[in-house]
Amino acid sequence: MAESQTRLSIGEVAARSGVSVHTLRFYERAGVLLAGQVERSAGGRRVYTEDDVAWIDLCLILRASGMSLPVIRRYTELARAGAGTEPERLALLREHEEKVLGQLAEMHRCLDLIRHKVAVYEDVIESGAIAPGCNSPTGADDAV
Known part of the structure; x- marks a missing residue:
């Protein structure tokens, strides 16, 4: 050192x-x-x-x-x-990059759903109405 x-x-x-x-x-x-x-x-x-x-x-x-x-x-x-192992290191990183990109796509899908649900509930609260599906544990009636 x-x-x-x-x-x-x-x-x-x-x-x-x-x-x-x-x-x-x-x-x-x-x-x-x-x-x-x-x-x-x-x-x-x-x-x-x-x-x-x-x-x-x-x-x-x-x-x-x-x-x-x-x-x-x-x-x-x-x-x-x-030296000499760079191609294998690159292959490992590229494979992992593909997995992370897949995870990001899934997380964006999840985020889109969460944002939709937030917007639904903000609209309900702002209007004072009862949210469709509020009595359902899944909220299935609120146009997921």
Whole structure:
């Protein structure tokens, strides 16, 4: 590790990344967070660099977007292997991109329905009328 890089404790990294120390340790053991091995201080405590934090942020974003731990692990292994693995890394990311685009399309469909329902109830409240389907748990009568 370069001496000029900032050295961060696991607690500092947890605070910056928004995940617990326990979660960082879990992901480290699972082999998904770091492109390289975690440095240790003379006392055996984990020491992270800004590069480590950037890698952690990337992996957390991939995880939050629905990428599975095995796929993140594979991506990490490829990154560790270095040059020559770019085509496989690209393929993994493209496949995941397609999944995320599908999730976004589904979420937009859900949002459209929610916005419709909000508009129906805003109109009902504004007019003082009784909403169609208000006595139905699903609200099936209000022109979903």
